[in-house]
Amino acid sequence: AKAVATESEANFISVKGPELMSRWVGESEKGIRDIFRKARQASPCVVFFDEIDSIAPVRGLEGMGYASTERMVSQLLTEMDGVQEIHDVVILAATNRSDMVDPALLRPGRFDRIIFISNPDKFTRKKILEINTKGKPIGEDVDLEKIASMTEGFSGADMSAIANTAISLVLHSYLQKYPTPEDAIKHSSEALVSMHHFEEATKKVRNQKEMKPEEKPNLSQYR
Numbered sequence: 001a002k003a004v005a006t007e008s009e010a011n012f013i014s015v016k017g018p019e020l021m022s023r024w025v026g027e028s029e030k031g032i033r034d035i036f037r038k039a040r041q042a043s044p045c046v047v048f049f050d051e052i053d054s055i056a057p058v059r060g061l062e063g064m065g066y067a068s069t070e071r072m073v074s075q076l077l078t079e080m081d082g083v084q085e086i087h088d089v090v091i092l093a094a095t096n097r098s099d100m101v102d103p104a105l106l107r108p109g110r111f112d113r114i115i116f117i118s119n120p121d122k123f124t125r126k127k128i129l130e131i132n133t134k135g136k137p138i139g140e141d142v143d144l145e146k147i148a149s150m151t152e153g154f155s156g157a158d159m160s161a162i163a164n165t166a167i168s169l170v171l172h173s174y175l176q177k178y179p180t181p182e183d184a185i186k187h188s189s190e191a192l193v194s195m196h197h198f199e200e201a202t203k204k205v206r207n208q209k210e211m212k213p214e215e216k217p218n219l220s221q222y223r
Contacts, residue, residue, distance in 0.1 A: 011042050017051035020072070028055070028068060029075040036079040036086065044088035052093035052111075053100040073102050080110050119155050122148045128156055132163035137170075139194040147198050158205050165201035166193050 013035060020031045032055075039045045049055070059070045080091065093111055095101060105111050120128065126148035133144070151159065174191045 011045045012048070013039055013042070013045060014048045015050065017049055017054035017056075020055050021068075025068075028072050032072060032075045032079060036089075039089045040086055043086075044090075046090045046092065049091070049093040051095060052105075053095040053097045056102050056105055057100050058102050059104075073104070077104060077110075080105075119153055120159070122152075124156075125151055125154060125159050128159040129163055132160050133193070136163075136167060137192050139192040141195045142193065142198060143195060146195075147202065150199075150202055154205070154209075158209065161205050161208075162198065162201045165204055166197040169197045169200060170194075 015035055020028050022028045022031070035047060039047050055069065055072045056076055057069050057073075059073055079086070091111070098114065101111075106114065126144050129144045129147060133142075147162070151162070154162075170191055170193050178186075
């Protein structure tokens with residue numbers, strides 16, 4: 001397990017769920033025990049599990065690896081409210097598949113506060129575009145405000161994909177036009193990302209979203 005506890009953040013431990021998975025019997029559970037041991041030693045402390053669904057799926061499901069994950073769920077439950085109590089330790093977790101998390105972990109005294117983080121609003125979408133286009137050769141006709149208005153319902157990852165796709169479109173057409181290194185360097189000023197590229201990138205990302213199964217979270221479960 002990769003537990004992050006830098007000198008400036010000595011009371012914060014961040015763990016990515018998949019990194020706890022091990023093919024060796026007992027190693028994954030040992031990783032969880034070590035995390036909570038470090039948290040007790042560093043208390044007051046915050047422990048953050050990212051992608052908690054990967055290590056705490058619903059028990060009783062059939063399939064390869066589920067015996068291991070069932071042991072991990074049991075180990076998590078033992079550490080959170082077992083024989084050895086934890087004081088001044090706050091445990092947080094994140095997932096985009098809350099339906100896959102074992103219900104036992106969502107009972108009072110465990111992960112009993114569930115907060116739904118919606119997709120970014122227009123202001124945030126524009127900020128994400130600004131971050132992803134900073135330092136890039138953007139044309140004067142590019143209107144990030146308009147792009148943000150066109151992308152209602154897009155996630156932060158979708159907005160990053162739009163910026164990256166727009167840049168890829170420019171590079172692809174530029175390298176086709178100037179295949180040799182000499183010509184590419186000579187006409188480098190022509191490699192600008194225009195509004196047309198962003199509009200085309202938005203269409204591509206939108207089409208990709210529509211091809212994926214739509215996620216309809218039951219908002220009543222978030223409290």
